Amino acid sequence: MKSTLTAMLSRQDFYTGLVTILVGVIGLLDIAYGNWRPGPGIGPHAFPQLAYIALVIAGLVIWIDVARGKSDERPDYLRVTLSTGVALVAIGMGMFWLAGKLGLGVSVLITLIGTSFLLTRDPLKHWQSTILVPVIASIVIWILFVWLINIPLPRGLLI
Amino acid sequence: MFLDAFADALLLAFSPEVIFFVAIGIAMGITLGAIPGLSGDMAIAILLPVVFVLEPAAALGLLTGIYKGGMFGGSISAISFGVPGTPGSAATAIDGYQAKLNGTPNKALNTALYSSVIGDSTSDLVLIFLALPLAIVALTFGPVEFFALYAFSLLLISALTKGKVAKGVAMAALGILLAMIGRDPVGGSVRLTFGIPELAGGLALIPVLVGIFAVSELIIQLGRAWLERAQRITAETEKRAESLLGDYDPAKDKLTFAEFRATWKATSIGTTMGTLVGALPGAGSSLAAFISYGLAQRFSRKPDEFGKGSLEGVAAAEAGNSATSGSTLIPLFAFGIPGSATAALFGAAFILMGMTPGPRLIYDHTDVIYALFLILIYANLINLVLSHFLLPLYSKIAMIQSRILLPIVCVLAILGTFAAGNSVIDVYVLLFAGLFGVVLRLYSFPLAPLILGFIVAPGAERALRQALLIGRGEWTSLLSSPIAIGLYATAAIMIITFTFILRERK
Amino acid sequence: MFLSKLKLKATAATAAAAMMAIAPTLGAASPLGSDPLRLVIPFGPGGGSDITARVLSATAPEFCGPRIDVVSMSGAAGLEAVNFVRNAEPNGHTLLVSDYGPIVTSGYIDDVDWSHDDWQPVMNFTEWQPTVYTRPDHHIQTIDDWMAYAEENPDTVTFGHASPLGIVHLPLILLEETTGIQNVHVPTSGGGETRSLVMGGHIDLGMTLPASIAPEVASGELTALGVFSEERASQLPDTPTFRESGYDVVLPAWLMIFATTDVPAETVEFLQDCFMEALESPTAQAMNDRVNAGIEPLNSEDATTLYQNTVASIGNILRDIGEIE
Numbered sequence: 001m002k003s004t005l006t007a008m009l010s011r012q013d014f015y016t017g018l019v020t021i022l023v024g025v026i027g028l029l030d031i032a033y034g035n036w037r038p039g040p041g042i043g044p045h046a047f048p049q050l051a052y053i054a055l056v057i058a059g060l061v062i063w064i065d066v067a068r069g070k071s072d073e074r075p076d077y078l079r080v081t082l083s084t085g086v087a088l089v090a091i092g093m094g095m096f097w098l099a100g101k102l103g104l105g106v107s108v109l110i111t112l113i114g115t116s117f118l119l120t121r122d123p124l125k126h127w128q129s130t131i132l133v134p135v136i137a138s139i140v141i142w143i144l145f146v147w148l149i150n151i152p153l154p155r156g157l158l159i
Numbered sequence: 160m161f162l163d164a165f166a167d168a169l170l171l172a173f174s175p176e177v178i179f180f181v182a183i184g185i186a187m188g189i190t191l192g193a194i195p196g197l198s199g200d201m202a203i204a205i206l207l208p209v210v211f212v213l214e215p216a217a218a219l220g221l222l223t224g225i226y227k228g229g230m231f232g233g234s235i236s237a238i239s240f241g242v243p244g245t246p247g248s249a250a251t252a253i254d255g256y257q258a259k260l261n262g263t264p265n266k267a268l269n270t271a272l273y274s275s276v277i278g279d280s281t282s283d284l285v286l287i288f289l290a291l292p293l294a295i296v297a298l299t300f301g302p303v304e305f306f307a308l309y310a311f312s313l314l315l316i317s318a319l320t321k322g323k324v325a326k327g328v329a330m331a332a333l334g335i336l337l338a339m340i341g342r343d344p345v346g347g348s349v350r351l352t353f354g355i356p357e358l359a360g361g362l363a364l365i366p367v368l369v370g371i372f373a374v375s376e377l378i379i380q381l382g383r384a385w386l387e388r389a390q391r392i393t394a395e396t397e398k399r400a401e402s403l404l405g406d407y408d409p410a411k412d413k414l415t416f417a418e419f420r421a422t423w424k425a426t427s428i429g430t431t432m433g434t435l436v437g438a439l440p441g442a443g444s445s446l447a448a449f450i451s452y453g454l455a456q457r458f459s460r461k462p463d464e465f466g467k468g469s470l471e472g473v474a475a476a477e478a479g480n481s482a483t484s485g486s487t488l489i490p491l492f493a494f495g496i497p498g499s500a501t502a503a504l505f506g507a508a509f510i511l512m513g514m515t516p517g518p519r520l521i522y523d524h525t526d527v528i529y530a531l532f533l534i535l536i537y538a539n540l541i542n543l544v545l546s547h548f549l550l551p552l553y554s555k556i557a558m559i560q561s562r563i564l565l566p567i568v569c570v571l572a573i574l575g576t577f578a579a580g581n582s583v584i585d586v587y588v589l590l591f592a593g594l595f596g597v598v599l600r601l602y603s604f605p606l607a608p609l610i611l612g613f614i615v616a617p618g619a620e621r622a623l624r625q626a627l628l629i630g631r632g633e634w635t636s637l638l639s640s641p642i643a644i645g646l647y648a649t650a651a652i653m654i655i656t657f658t659f660i661l662r663e664r665k
Numbered sequence: 666m667f668l669s670k671l672k673l674k675a676t677a678a679t680a681a682a683a684m685m686a687i688a689p690t691l692g693a694a695s696p697l698g699s700d701p702l703r704l705v706i707p708f709g710p711g712g713g714s715d716i717t718a719r720v721l722s723a724t725a726p727e728f729c730g731p732r733i734d735v736v737s738m739s740g741a742a743g744l745e746a747v748n749f750v751r752n753a754e755p756n757g758h759t760l761l762v763s764d765y766g767p768i769v770t771s772g773y774i775d776d777v778d779w780s781h782d783d784w785q786p787v788m789n790f791t792e793w794q795p796t797v798y799t800r801p802d803h804h805i806q807t808i809d810d811w812m813a814y815a816e817e818n819p820d821t822v823t824f825g826h827a828s829p830l831g832i833v834h835l836p837l838i839l840l841e842e843t844t845g846i847q848n849v850h851v852p853t854s855g856g857g858e859t860r861s862l863v864m865g866g867h868i869d870l871g872m873t874l875p876a877s878i879a880p881e882v883a884s885g886e887l888t889a890l891g892v893f894s895e896e897r898a899s900q901l902p903d904t905p906t907f908r909e910s911g912y913d914v915v916l917p918a919w920l921m922i923f924a925t926t927d928v929p930a931e932t933v934e935f936l937q938d939c940f941m942e943a944l945e946s947p948t949a950q951a952m953n954d955r956v957n958a959g960i961e962p963l964n965s966e967d968a969t970t971l972y973q974n975t976v977a978s979i980g981n982i983l984r985d986i987g988e989i990e
Contacts, residue, residue, distance in 0.1 A: 016602045020329045027336070039346025040850070041627045047620045048339050048351065051332040051612075058329035065325060072603035077382060084382035085597045088374070089590040092573050096586055104574075112566050119384045119562035129563045137567045141574065149205060151578045152703060152736050152749065204710035204737065211723050211952075301867030342742060345852050347829035356776045360741030440861050441854060494864060495881065496857045503711035503857070510716055513955035515880045581749075582740035621854065628851050629823050629868060 008063075013071035017062035024055030091115065099153055105142035112137055168529030171216045172537070180217045181534055184224020185542050189549060191225070192232020195369045195568070196575025196589075198245040199229020203504045210511045216530045220538075222508055223531070226501060227279060227538050230444075230481050231546060234271040235553050238264055238473070240568055242373035246364055247444035247480035249372055249610055250452045254465060254472030256376075261468045265412040268550050270470045271477040273419060274426040276539045278478035282434045282485030283535040286492070291518075293486070294493030297438045299642065302625035307643035308439070309619035311650045312446060312611065315453030327608040330599070334612025337362055344617070345624045357584045366576050366585040367613055368445075370592025371599075371606055377569050378597045384562045422474035425455040429475040433482025440490050440498030441618060444483040449611050451479025457653065485535060491516050696935055702733045703759045704922070705750050707743030707767040713874060714920055717790050717958045718762045724952065725943035729936065731758075743767035744775065751779055751925055757932035760787060761923040764832050768923065769972075769979045773989050774830070781976045786968035787922040787936050790944075791959050793874045794894035794917050795836045796901065800864055801888050808891045808910040811870070815846040824848040825859040825871040830988070832918035833859075833872040836893040839982055840907065840914045863887075874918070875900040876957045893917065899959055916978070921968055937965045 008014050031045045031052070065071070075081075091111060098107035112134035117123040123130040145151050171177065191197045202225045210218045233245030238255030251271060258267035285293065300308070313331065340351045341361025352358040429451035436447035455475030456465040465472045488505060490498040495517030497503035506516045514524050521528045556564070576589045599606060623637075630636025638644055704718045715737060722733040738746035747767050753759035761768070761784075772781045797811075805811045805822070815822050826834040829852050841847060851868055853859045859871040860878075870890070879900035881887040889904040894917040897906055907914045922940065924933055943949055944962045953960045963971065983989045 012602070016326075016604070024332075036350065037346065037348035039343055039348060041345065041624050041632060044343035044346050044348055044350050047616065047623075048336055051335040051339070054332035054335075055329055058325045058332065061325035062329070075601035075603075077386065078601060080386055081379055081382040081597060081601060084385060085375075085378040085594045088378050088381065088569065089594055092569070092586070092590045095570070095573065096577075096583070108570055108574075111570060115566035115569075116563065119381070119388055119566070121388050129560070133563055134566075137570075141570065145574050145578060149578050150701070150734060151574070152581050152705075152738075153577075207710070208719065208723060298861055298865035301862060301865055303867075342828075344828065344854070357741050357745075359775065360739075360744065363740065440857060490857075490861065494861070495877075496861050496864075497711070498857065500709065500711070503709070507711040507716055510956050511719065515957075517880055518886075519880065519884065580740050581736055581738040582745050584740055584745065621852075625851050625853070625862075628849055 011066045011071040012074045013066045017059045021059030024052045027052035109138040164525040167526040171530040172533035177217050177220045181220040181224040181538050184221040185228035188225040188228020189232040192229035193235040193244050194575045195242045195373050195572040196579050199226045200500050201579050215512050215527045219531050220534045231275045238267045241376040250448035250476035254469045257468035263412050266414045267473050269414040270473045272546050274474035274478040275481040276543050278430040278482035280539045281430045282482040286485040287532045290489045290492050293438050294489050302622040303640045304642045305622035307646040309615045311646045314650045326604050330609040331612035334609040335616040338613045338616035365579045366589040370589040371596040374593025375596025422471050425471035425475035426478045428455045429478025430482045433479040434486045437483025437486035438489045444480040447483045448476045448480040451475045697730050701731050703736050704762045705736050705746045706762045707746035709739045710737040720952045724949040728943045729939035755927040757928045764918045784923045785926050786972050789963035789968035790920040792917045792919050794892040794898040795833050796892045797890040799870050819847040822848045823868040825851045825853050825862050825868045827855050836916040
């Protein structure tokens with residue numbers, strides 16, 4: 001018995017199941033005790049409640065699968081991928097912020113050159129792909145979004 | 160009388176100017192549709208003022224071209240980068256991108272093109288010849304029937320989960336919860352916003368869909384590109400880095416007739432479902448694509464290949480979303496009811512040209528409407544020809560090294576999503592949805608059920624609550640319509656039969 | 666002959682497409698400079714506000730100077746558009762085109778960091794008369810039919826309105842407050858859904874604005890019961906007002922152009938003048954007839970009175986139903 005438990009604890013999906021159940025339970029507690037305004041008919045909480053119940057059940061089934069020895073593998077490159085994700089969110093927001101200061105064209109150019117340098121070994125040697133391509137892409141993007149679509153972003157100092 | 164009008168319409172539709180604007184529209188639509196976040200709808204909204212300067216036929220030709228081009232363009236980035244360019248092409252991304260990873264982007268793109276054109280043309284013919292009868296059927300869809308339809312599509316989720324039913328159900332539930340964020344459509348109270356006032360309007364479809372599906376894929380690819388750079392490059396990859404293209408062999412990647420023939424069943428399922436779902440006000444092209452995909456898998460001889468680059472999967476999804484393009488105009492033509500965002504824009508275009516959408520449209524403006532019908536048909540041919548020349552180019556672009564291409568696609572996705580709703584919040588939603596999608600992918604949660612849950616939930620909730628309000632809170636009122644009973648029965652029969660068939664196969 | 670006309674139009678289109686991208690040069694004479702004006706609408710594209718705003722954007726550049734873009738921002742239920750205009754530089758280049766929902770109603774019920782006094786009307790396009798309608802084979806065909814039936818059978822008549830507390834829902838609430846009748850309120854996703862539910866026989870009554878049902882009413886495919894305004898709607902001359910039928914319920918909706926109060930008075934005056942002038946031009950008049958927008962412009966002063974009255978009356982309704990303190 002104890003060995004099944006330790007086996008379960010070592011499985012990836014034990015934890016995904018746990019998180020799934022937790023989200024469902026917290027949600028159900030929120031509906032039971034949180035500040036939900038009643039609405040006409042079955043009320044605004046009926047559908048979320050159904051979804052939370054589905055989450056709890058799904059989590060339990062994931063656990064049953066784990067107990068049967070069925071689990072997905074631990075992900076590869078977890079840290080690299082997650083930090084890339086965080087970096088992309090930061091770069092994306094940064095680009096957007098910069099667009100309001102320097103203008104869309106410049107901030108896109110900086111973003112593209114910056115990321116190409118990050119992703120290319122010996123970036124200066126491959127200048128066609130790390131500098132020339134970003135310059136062309138920025139011009140095309142500027143023409144499309146500023147000149148043709150005229151998206152409502154604050155115009156920056158430069159273009 | 161009819162012949163006179165038809166002759167006028169022929170002259171109008173096939174005048175060089177109109178053909179020119181249709182072609183321009185299609186080229187623009189394909190290009191814009193291929194940019195994640197940007198869709199034909201947005202381009203139509205921006206170009207709506209052309210109705211003030213162009214003749215009606217030319218203006219309608221331009222808008223039709225953009226719409227049709229955009230519809231297909233979305234599948235280009237879905238297949239090439241796993242990044243659906245439009246909401247309708249999300250289902251196409253599932254198998255299309257796998258096909259590209261298998262080294263056959265061209266096969267997938269051509270399958271998408273042909274099934275898209277077949278679905279679209281059929282739907283246009285239905286619009287032209289069967290608009291009124293189908294519109295009357297669409298009107299019989301009230302809250303009770305819509306809820307049955309949404310419940311039916313949620314049941315198809317099991318088809319999208321590939322042996323991970325528990326995780327699939329969890330994802331569908333999560334998708335439903337994400338769709339619940341914001342104002343309750345019935346009572347008006349705000350829910351699940353975590354105290355953030357900007358979320359009161361809810362999450363928009365495009366940022367969630369592009370974020371979950373596309374940005375997460377881009378992050379994973381970027382992570383891989385970063386690893387490649389950080390680790391020592393071997394001699395082989397060094398060599399590959401010098402040429403712009405990888406080791407892609409176009410000669411091995413031609414769609415044969417036999418392969419195309421094998422997708423016909425999937426295409427016809429997609430065409431039928433897309434035309435029917437498109438005619439229902441409010442259902443939408445992404446739902447049509449997912450329903451078609453699910454059904455095609457159920458009826459396929461090789462259901463196991465779905466999700467692994469099946470051309471049938473591409474054909475069903477793409478025929479399904481394109482087949483909504485003609486039929487979505489049916490409620491507009493028959494009753495003046497805009498059934499989708501696109502139909503609303505076409506309605507606005509008609510109104511701005513002084514033509515009132517509705518049953519009299521065709522009598523009051525016979526020549527223009529017949530011309531539009533002709534344009535709807537021949538635009539598909541132009542789309543076919545133009546795409547035939549553009550596709551080889553696009554498959555080459557898709558094979559450009561990721562370190563060059565990925566940043567550009569990311570920037571386009573961010574700007575495209577912003578432009579689609581002119582909303583800064585949408586950009587934040589996009590980025591965080593991307594991060595969230597990465598986590599889900601890492602822990603092997605299937606993403607398609609989440610999107611389906613997100614698409615279906617608002618309509619399902621509204622329909623259920625409307626039905627209960629109208630039916631005085633009696634749950635039995637949900638079974639008060641033969642259409643609804645039919646849908647529930649079909650779902651039950653399908654589940655039972657397929658469980659048995661699957662068991663026998665094993 | 667026909668083709669040559671088409672060609673001319675095509676050239677015009679190319680020119681217009683070029684103009685869409687580059688601000689016209691005649692902007693130099695205007696105090697607004699040459700930067701484009703933005704009319705921001707808090708709704709999705711293609712609706713009545715969009716169409717009306719486009720009549721102005723197509724005609725006003727000639728009188729105001731710079732080109733005019735209609736920008737649709739439906740995010741956060743329209744509040745994003747309101748915030749965008751509020752946070753823009755106060756130079757009169759970014760204006761809000763809205764009905765009372767996102768400004769007056771939201772100002773009361775939503776958690777916003779502005780008040781009703783932060784907005785000044787530049788002009789009013791039109792007054793929309795919310796209209797109750799049904800299908801012609803329904804047993805309720807007049808206001809009196811409805812009142813009599815609803816009094817005998819409270820809570821049975823199903824009534825489709827768009828989003829709760831919107832411009833085609835508040836008049837129903839006001840009517841129920843005044844007369845004491847009770848109906849089943851069925852929220853829908855908008856005018857299109859309301860209409861298909863009414864036509865398909867799923868609900869009894871619906872409410873919408875005259876322009877969207879006028880042709881169907883004229884041809885007998887829909888019946889308009891009554892309008893919630895002081896006078897009849899020009900598009901529906903045969904439809905009585907509720908006041909005529911003895912129920913004093915008047916709650917028209919308007920479509921106004923707003924600037925924030927920190928925009929200088931002379932800029933607002935210039936905008937008012939050139940917009941009004943543009944809307945009186947023959948081109949705009951013809952366009953207005955064609956799209957059935959019912960534009961009857963009011964100047965800034967009259968629009969302000971209308972705005973303040975609406976703020977007061979919506980406040981009263983919301984207080985009566987306990988939505989606000």
